[in-house]
Amino acid sequence: MGTVVLKDQFEIDDSLHLPGYDSPTAKAYTCKNLTDGQSSLIALICDADVPMRTELLEGLKNFPGPGLVKPVDSGVVNWLPTGRRQPVLICEKPLGSRVFETLDTVIQPLSDNQIIGGFLTPAIATLRELASRGLTHRNIRPSNIFYADDSARLIMLGECISAPPGYNQPLSFETLETGMANYAGRGMGTPSDDLFSLGVTLLSLLIGRLPVTKVEDPFQFMLDRINTGSYASIVGGHRIQQNMIEILRGLLADDLAERWPLSDVELWASGRRMTPKQAKLPPKAARPLPIAGFEHENIRSAAHGLSQNWHVSGDIIRGQDFDTWIQRSLNDEQVVNNLNKAIGSTQAIQSAPRAEDPRLIAKVILALDPAGPIRLGGFATHVDGIGTTLSVGFDDEVTKNQIAELLVSGVLKTWLGLQGRVKSEIMNFYGVLEKVEGFINLPGAGFGIERVLYELNPYQHCVSPMIEHLYITKTSELIPALEAVAQGDNLPPMPMDRHIAAFLSSHSEHIDERIMRPLTHKDNRPADEALKVMRILARVQSVYSNGAAPALCAWLRDLTSPAVQSFNNNKLRNQVERQVVQAAETGFVVALMRILDDAKVMELDKQNYKKAQKEYEECSAQIHRMDAGLEQKENLAGELGEQVAAVIAGVVASIGTTAIVMIYLT
Amino acid sequence: MANRSASASATKAVLVMVVAGTMIFTLPTVMVLTVGMIPTFIAYATDRRKEKYKTVSVGSLNFVGVLPLLVTLWTKDHSFDMGFSVLSDPFNWLMVLGSSSAGWTIYLVAPSIVSIFLQARIELSVERLKKRQVRLIEEWGEGVSGDRKSNQKNSSLGNKEQGGLEGHGQAEEAK
Numbered sequence: 096m097g098t099v100v101l102k103d104q105f106e107i108d109d110s111l112h113l114p115g116y117d118s119p120t121a122k123a124y125t126c127k128n129l130t131d132g133q134s135s136l137i138a139l140i141c142d143a144d145v146p147m148r149t150e151l152l153e154g155l156k157n158f159p160g161p162g163l164v165k166p167v168d169s170g171v172v173n174w175l176p177t178g179r180r181q182p183v184l185i186c187e188k189p190l191g192s193r194v195f196e197t198l199d200t201v202i203q204p205l206s207d208n209q210i211i212g213g214f215l216t217p218a219i220a221t222l223r224e225l226a227s228r229g230l231t232h233r234n235i236r237p238s239n240i241f242y243a244d245d246s247a248r249l250i251m252l253g254e255c256i257s258a259p260p261g262y263n264q265p266l267s268f269e270t271l272e273t274g275m276a277n278y279a280g281r282g283m284g285t286p287s288d289d290l291f292s293l294g295v296t297l298l299s300l301l302i303g304r305l306p307v308t309k310v311e312d313p314f315q316f317m318l319d320r321i322n323t324g325s326y327a328s329i330v331g332g333h334r335i336q337q338n339m340i341e342i343l344r345g346l347l348a349d350d351l352a353e354r355w356p357l358s359d360v361e362l363w364a365s366g367r368r369m370t371p372k373q374a375k376l377p378p379k380a381a382r383p384l385p386i387a388g389f390e391h392e393n394i395r396s397a398a399h400g401l402s403q404n405w406h407v408s409g410d411i412i413r414g415q416d417f418d419t420w421i422q423r424s425l426n427d428e429q430v431v432n433n434l435n436k437a438i439g440s441t442q443a444i445q446s447a448p449r450a451e452d453p454r455l456i457a458k459v460i461l462a463l464d465p466a467g468p469i470r471l472g473g474f475a476t477h478v479d480g481i482g483t484t485l486s487v488g489f490d491d492e493v494t495k496n497q498i499a500e501l502l503v504s505g506v507l508k509t510w511l512g513l514q515g516r517v518k519s520e521i522m523n524f525y526g527v528l529e530k531v532e533g534f535i536n537l538p539g540a541g542f543g544i545e546r547v548l549y550e551l552n553p554y555q556h557c558v559s560p561m562i563e564h565l566y567i568t569k570t571s572e573l574i575p576a577l578e579a580v581a582q583g584d585n586l587p588p589m590p591m592d593r594h595i596a597a598f599l600s601s602h603s604e605h606i607d608e609r610i611m612r613p614l615t616h617k618d619n620r621p622a623d624e625a626l627k628v629m630r631i632l633a634r635v636q637s638v639y640s641n642g643a644a645p646a647l648c649a650w651l652r653d654l655t656s657p658a659v660q661s662f663n664n665n666k667l668r669n670q671v672e673r674q675v676v677q678a679a680e681t682g683f684v685v686a687l688m689r690i691l692d693d694a695k696v697m698e699l700d701k702q703n704y705k706k707a708q709k710e711y712e713e714c715s716a717q718i719h720r721m722d723a724g725l726e727q728k729e730n731l732a733g734e735l736g737e738q739v740a741a742v743i744a745g746v747v748a749s750i751g752t753t754a755i756v757m758i759y760l761t
Numbered sequence: 762m763a764n765r766s767a768s769a770s771a772t773k774a775v776l777v778m779v780v781a782g783t784m785i786f787t788l789p790t791v792m793v794l795t796v797g798m799i800p801t802f803i804a805y806a807t808d809r810r811k812e813k814y815k816t817v818s819v820g821s822l823n824f825v826g827v828l829p830l831l832v833t834l835w836t837k838d839h840s841f842d843m844g845f846s847v848l849s850d851p852f853n854w855l856m857v858l859g860s861s862s863a864g865w866t867i868y869l870v871a872p873s874i875v876s877i878f879l880q881a882r883i884e885l886s887v888e889r890l891k892k893r894q895v896r897l898i899e900e901w902g903e904g905v906s907g908d909r910k911s912n913q914k915n916s917s918l919g920n921k922e923q924g925g926l927e928g929h930g931q932a933e934e935a936k
Contacts, residue, residue, distance in 0.1 A: 707901045732875045743818075745817060
């Protein structure tokens with residue numbers, strides 16, 4: 096145990112755990128600012144599996160007032176207690192303690208004055224500032240508010256960055272729209288969602304405990320809230336002072352038009368009082384629609400019922416009863432129009448194949464409740480929560496398949512068609528969703544559901560099994576991470592997998608599809624695969640210039656060894672082997688690539704090898720011919736020998752004749 | 762064409778007449794030559810080759826053996842008596858038959874000697890070609906020999922299965 100320093104500025108002591116400042120997905124530790132010696136900071140070591148709202152950091156800079164635990168910085172540290180790198184969020188430390196230690200804590204109820212002056216007023220100022228910056232808190236609950244000082248007069252909102260929006264919120268603190276979504280898919284919401292949470296938190300302070308301690312059946316709880324209103328469900332039998340009913344009714348209204356805006360809350364806090372209005376319940380149908388034994392009397396209830404009973408919903412929406420209920424019992428022109436927009440006529444529903452049921456049901460639910468989450472196959476998320484849902488549930492095959500199905504189902508288009516005004520941030524996100532729809536079924540590395548994960552979550556760390564523990568969020572960190580992996584004992588088969596490829600494609604403007612495309616076609620020879628990977632890593636290393644990586648180069652050298660061995664010429668091969676070893680020692684992948692990626696040399700080697708093979712063959716043929724000649728040498732020698740004999744005899748005879756003539760003449 | 766054939770026939774007739782005339786005037790010589798060249802006639806009779814190498818080998822040396830007899834005939838007395846006298850001398854026969862047998866010997870021994878030379882030459886060439894092949898193998902490896910096993914070894918270098926980059930979508934397509 097010891098200390099770890101973040102960005103040469105923040106010293107975190109891992110032996111000094113501050114459980115009083117923990118959040119459900121982060122543990123708090125003592126932190127000291129080394130530049131000014133200030134130690135009133137806390138370091139929240141966040142859960143690596145839960146995405147942070149890193150994008151908020153920039154927006155929360157120079158946040159005024161004492162109403163919020165302000166983030167100071169964030170980064171990644173080598174965290175010894177877990178033996179891995181983990182994201183850390185540095186925050187200002189509240190001077191007081193947490194108001195509710197846990198969600199089960201019971202405290203002395205606060206007085207009206209304490210609530211209005213100490214909690215509501217600073218909270219409204221904080222929410223106004225957040226709204227003016229286009230942000231939402233989405234993490235307001237009794238266990239995430241702190242006393243700003245020891246005197247316990249001022250209460251501040253806790254941090255809102257360590258988890259996705261609404262991720263840690265109990266169901267009763269979420270509006271109907273966000274509460275019906277999965278935890279990770281609640282989306283960033285609107286200031287109005289924060290006001291609802293603020294209302295339930297205010298109620299908690301008023302009664303000294305959570306108004307709804309335990310939700311046994313979330314479906315039934317939400318159904319009750321839909322049918323009787325959130326105010327009635329949450330406030331329930333708690334005795335509330337008359338003066339507080341007005342603000343609670345205003346903040347806990349389910350109808351967005353009825354829910355108080357910030358200005359109304361400000362006016363109320365400054366003393367304006369009006370007669371409390373009764374909560375407006377959703378219009379009832381003339382007769383209920385039975386779904387799985389429950390009689391649904393309004394459209395949102397019916398949508399919720401359909402979303403929770405997928406196995407029977409197909410039959411229900413195809414039935415004549417459903418059509419009659421929509422057309423006659425509901426008497427809501429808007430819903431009929433929505434249904435026509437979403438799925439067309441009743442005949443269209445009935446003629447659709449059974450396989451289309453999930454998509455059909457999702458579209459019907461959207462038509463009934465366009466403000467609710469998108470619900471498909473038992474899965475519910477808001478559009479801007481799709482990325483975080485995928486990030487949190489990436490290890491779960493069901494979640495991955497559900498999101499893949501959602502992206503290609505056309506339900507998103509239906510959702511857009513049914514929305515009135517859409518926030519620009521959501522439209523930007525929708526644009527990304529449209530872009531990734533094309534990637535999802537592409538089989539190559541750099542595409543597929545992995546690419547979707549990184550496109551939808553720009554701050555997502557790379558979750559490749561080989562480097563996940565190193566928590567890299569930038570492509571510039573990839574080479575050092577792979578170098579660290581290469582220095583270990585158990586090397587993976589290749590320093591690249593679908594996650595790394597998708598991470599690079601999505602997060603780096605320098606790695607385009609042209610570079611990644613070769614990975615789509617898998618080569619049977621691993622050396623060729625290794626060469627492709629090497630080209631990509633060489634590009635990454637040269638673009639980011641983040642130092643030598645000798646261990647990675649040695650790994651690549653071993654992987655590309657078959658490529659070196661494929662040189663036919665022994666001398667050339669030995670020469671290349673020596674060069675590769677030297678290049679690997681430099682630690683620059685590009686140096687390796689220059690040697691191994693020289694197509695001209697390889698081609699020349701191949702050509703010369705073919706020539707050598709031909710020459711060898713010719714030699715063999717000649718030897719064969721000569722061997723055959725050797726076998727037939729007696730025949731050859733017979734004829735040739737006779738010729739030779741005739742010549743010799745002729746020559747001898749000529750000499751003899753000349754000699755005899757000479758002898759007799761002299 | 763007909764003219765050329767007629768002219769050839771006429772030349773042949775003139776030649777036969779000249780030879781016949783000459784033989785009539787040199788009958789002792791013809792007699793010694795005919796008797797002395799009997800080994801050649803035997804060689805001719807047993808020579809099946811068109812080129813008549815055996816006849817040439819035996820005949821040329823046989824002639825060298827007969828030539829001293831002819832010279833004796835021509836220088837002493839060109840008569841039948843002298844002819845018979847020369848032919849009855851056993852030393853002369855030894856010379857004639859000895860020279861003929863020398864021809865036979867050359868004819869019989871030469872093919873064996875030629876065979877030895879041929880074999881040596883072929884073996885040298887084979888040796889040279891094999892050395893070249895060894896050098897090629899040293900330079901390019903066993904694969905250059907077209908050895909199927911070593912070629913397979915080369916082509917399967919690192920052909921092990923390897924996962925990691927296969928696509929989710931690809932897997933789905935496969936299904």
